[in-house]
Structure formats: C-alpha cells, structure tokens
Amino acid sequence: MVRIGLDARSMVMPRPRGTGRNLVDVYRLLPALRPEWEFILYHQRPLEQAAQPENPPWHHSNVRLRQIDLPGDRFDAWLHVRMPVAAGQDRITLCHFPANNAPLWCPTPFVVTIHDLAPLEVTGELSPEETAAFRRGVRRAVRRAQHIVVPSAATRTALEREFGVSPERTTIVPWAPDSGMTAAVQAGIPERDRRRVRERYRLAERWLLSFSGSSPRKNATGLLHAWACVPPDTRAGRQLVLTGCEPESYRQQLAALAAELRVGEECRLLGFVPYEDLPTLVCDAVGLLIPSRCEGFGLPVLDAMACGVPVLASRAGSLPEIAGAAALYCDPHAPESIAAGIQQLLNRDVAARLVQKGYEQVRRFNWARTAEALLGVYEQCVDALQAGRRRCATEGVLQ
Numbered sequence: 001m002v003r004i005g006l007d008a009r010s011m012v013m014p015r016p017r018g019t020g021r022n023l024v025d026v027y028r029l030l031p032a033l034r035p036e037w038e039f040i041l042y043h044q045r046p047l048e049q050a051a052q053p054e055n056p057p058w059h060h061s062n063v064r065l066r067q068i069d070l071p072g073d074r075f076d077a078w079l080h081v082r083m084p085v086a087a088g089q090d091r092i093t094l095c096h097f098p099a100n101n102a103p104l105w106c107p108t109p110f111v112v113t114i115h116d117l118a119p120l121e122v123t124g125e126l127s128p129e130e131t132a133a134f135r136r137g138v139r140r141a142v143r144r145a146q147h148i149v150v151p152s153a154a155t156r157t158a159l160e161r162e163f164g165v166s167p168e169r170t171t172i173v174p175w176a177p178d179s180g181m182t183a184a185v186q187a188g189i190p191e192r193d194r195r196r197v198r199e200r201y202r203l204a205e206r207w208l209l210s211f212s213g214s215s216p217r218k219n220a221t222g223l224l225h226a227w228a229c230v231p232p233d234t235r236a237g238r239q240l241v242l243t244g245c246e247p248e249s250y251r252q253q254l255a256a257l258a259a260e261l262r263v264g265e266e267c268r269l270l271g272f273v274p275y276e277d278l279p280t281l282v283c284d285a286v287g288l289l290i291p292s293r294c295e296g297f298g299l300p301v302l303d304a305m306a307c308g309v310p311v312l313a314s315r316a317g318s319l320p321e322i323a324g325a326a327a328l329y330c331d332p333h334a335p336e337s338i339a340a341g342i343q344q345l346l347n348r349d350v351a352a353r354l355v356q357k358g359y360e361q362v363r364r365f366n367w368a369r370t371a372e373a374l375l376g377v378y379e380q381c382v383d384a385l386q387a388g389r390r391r392c393a394t395e396g397v398l399q
Helices: 018-033 074-089 128-144 153-163 179-187 191-201 220-229 248-260 275-283 299-306 319-326 335-345 348-362 367-398
Strands: 003-007 038-043 063-067 094-097 110-113 147-150 170-172 206-211 238-243 267-269 287-290 311-314 328-330
Touching: 003 074, 018 038, 018 179, 018 367, 038 074, 074 094, 094 367, 110 128, 110 367, 128 153, 147 153, 147 367, 153 170, 170 367, 179 275, 179 299, 191 275, 220 238, 220 248, 220 335, 248 267, 275 299, 287 299, 287 335, 299 311, 299 319, 299 348, 311 319, 311 335, 319 348, 328 335, 335 348
Parallel strands: 003 038, 003 094, 038 063, 094 110, 110 147, 147 170, 206 238, 206 287, 238 267, 287 311, 311 328
Antiparallel strands: none
16 A cells, blocks of 8 residues: 655645645645555644635545644654654655655655745845755755655756756646636636625725735835836826735835835735635736746746736746746846836736737646646655565565
C-alpha cells in the first residue's frame, strides 16, 4: 500500500489563503487518479474551526484527515517533530511539505514545494534574522528532499542560482485559476451579491484591483505613487482598490501616504476580504494591477484572465512566464512606468484585446493537468524508493 502524507495545515484553516486553496483544488482530483493509494492529510486545527470548501478532498474514500494537536507549538515543533513522528507511525511511503520548508528530521522520504525565494531577492521582505532563517530552511529542505516541486521556471532558476539545485531535481507543477472563482463566473454572480459587495467596501462604479498584501514585494507603496502620477481626469470616477493590507497599522501607513499624495479619496485600502466577496471584486474590476517585485507564480493573473479582466503586471519573477502576451508590463521600480501601464490598460481597445488574449492564455492552465503533474512527482519518487529497496534486498541475498 502506497501512503502519501501531506502537511495540510494550510488547507484546514479559518481563512485559507493561496497555498491552502490551491491544495484543496488539486487534491479534489488527485486521490481519484490513484484509488489504490491512501492519502493522509495531517492538520493542527480542529476541522470545525476550518473554512468548509465545497466538495472537500477528504470526501474521497482513500483520503483520511489526521489532526495532530500541539498547543503553543513553540519552535515549530509540529513541523519538526510531531508530523514526522506521526508519519513514521502511519508507515507513510512519501511525505509532501508544500510550503517552502521541511522538518529538521523526518524518518520518511519527502518532496518539498518551493514557491519562491522572495525574501532572498527583495530587500526588506523580512528582517535580517528572518531572512537568514528562511535561507537555512530552504537550504535544508532542498538538500534533504527526494525531489522538489516548483510552480514556475522562474523559481527553478532561482533555486539553481541561490542553492546550486540541479534542474533535474525539480519539476514544474503550475497552478490554475481558483475553481471557486471560475465557478462563480460560469454561474453568473447575482446582482444582489454585486450590490452587497459594492456597498460593503464603498466601491465606485469602476475600480482597479490589486492584491497588495503586506509584504514589500507586492509594491503597494509603489502603486500608490504610480496612481498619483496618473492624470486627474483619467483617475476621475475610478478607484484604486488594494486588498490584504494588514494589520491595521499598515493600512494607516498606506492611508497616510495616499493622503500625502492627494489621492486618498480615490483609494480603498482593504484588509482581509472574505472568499465569498472575491468573485465580485475581481470580475467587476476594470483591471488587475500586479506590479510585484518578485512572484513565484502570480495566481491572481490567471483568476483575472478567467474573469475577463485585463492585467497589468511587472516584468519580475514568473509573471511574464505565466501571463505571456496576454498582459501589459511595467517596471515595478518606476512609478511612472506603472502609471503609463495603467493609462494603457484603461484604453477600451487595449483592454478588449487583452481580455481576448487572456481567455486564450488561461486555457493553458487547469487543475486536471496540475493533479497529473503532481502525481507524476509522487510516482517518480515512489518508484525510486521501491527500486532502491529491491536493490538492497538483492544485494543482501548475494552477500
């Protein structure tokens, strides 16, 4: 019996973010591809506290949830001790650690997903101490992993440059548009939901959206400077909407900057946005802005394209690789370049051309191919392990 153990903490959370939602999407399909295998999803929080996605992966008959509680979890002992011990107890064949890190010790062979190396590529992304810890964690993970999953060629290249990882040890497993977003688009968003979201966030008729978050690489301050460079008559009647601006103190900093730049009335600076509000925020936007300084994939690009929303992205990290010819591009370090891109994006003919190209580009990405690619990594590792055991057994007999 092949047993795959997954660190599923990001899936079983009250507010699952990118990695967690992506894992839900891929694991909805993957277990059915190998019904003779067993998949054990290790998590820490009680399932009752987690957001409940439609058709969750644990409804498959060969998927089992296992909660490992560890109050306090000092020194990340859940990752470094509790899950490895549980994996050994469960006779796991192969573990998957999907979030840029792996345990100090693990009795079970494992694969690791490295999404990006942003803390090593963007100054100020983390403190010097946190950056050093991140470097140590990635170095440990890639040295000990049987194989490494990356979402893009950009991350593969970064791993080779920073850690000397051979490309043969990595497999690109790209993500796909969020299934909930695409389902909402296909079904049509009810007008009452559109009205509720507009009223809840005090949105204008037309807005440009950015998933800014709180990390420097997302470039929220650069985007505000760029918005101030856009001519007032172009900004008129439009809003710049930034989401994920947490904590409150960070929103206050951004609000102060927007006021200083005299664009405060034209900006909406939002914190965490519930998942159910995202389809309206994306689908009704006149454009998505992603002027990041580094991205390992850039999932909002595909979400926007699936929704028929034109995209302005930076030429950084994986973004040109993912968006291809279906986006406009800018220099994330130059507000004037971002502003020029925004003005182009607001041209109706340009936007219509980008939307059509976006529909074509997004068809290259789907969860069925992602599940097949990830399963291919698992199978490659399992086959190598089984071949190694057969070789050891044969050598033992000959001796």
